[in-house]
Amino acid sequence: MAGSVPPPDEAALRQAALSHLARYASTSTGLEKVLFRRIARWERQAEGEREAIAAAVTMARRAAKEVVQRLVAAGAVDDAAFAAARARRLARAGSSRQHIAAHLARHGIAGAALAAALPEDRAAELLAALVLAKRRRMGPFRAVPPAGPDIAHRELATFARAGFPRAVAQAALCLSRAEAEERIAAARRAME
Secondary structure (H helix, E strand, C coil), X not given: CCXXXXXXXXXHHHHHHHHHHHHCCCCHHHHHHHHHHHHHHHHHHCCCCHHHHHHHXXXXXXXXXXXXXXXXXXXXCCHHHHHHHHHHHHHHCCCCHHHHHHHXXXXXXXXXXXXXXXXXXXXXXXXXXXXXXXXXXXXXXXXXXXXXXXXXXXXXXXXXXXXXXHHHHHHHHHCCHHHHHHHHHHHHHHHC
């Protein structure tokens, strides 16, 4: 049916899933996509009757879903832990709450896990905005004072594109450099 390469069975898919998890953090949705891509790759290379190949693909997809469910039940895949860790990393890197939510949604995180992972308070959002400002040398981290209103508009636009609310962006731009540095340093000390 498929030439010399047999269709991926549950054992092969489990091994592929474990190999992937050994190298990358993943959600259940992400791991399922990895296994489905493996099955699709086999399907493209398979030779034989189309009906037999389609039946083998259906069986392999069912096996892939079972493998993922077993790994979730065993605790090897934890969507909530993935979401929390990824949200913390993105917030430390200067990502807005909106950007973090979109990123997690692309990874298949939704509902309670998504809500629990997102930073809740305005102080966390302001801190992320300050990190972005420092990285982009905006607002209090500008090397030279603003030459005109165009710079402030461009910086507000940068914050808007990054998903920050206008009030948070304005608050970040209004802080002095010393106060902004202190807030970032205090947050880093708190994380240690």
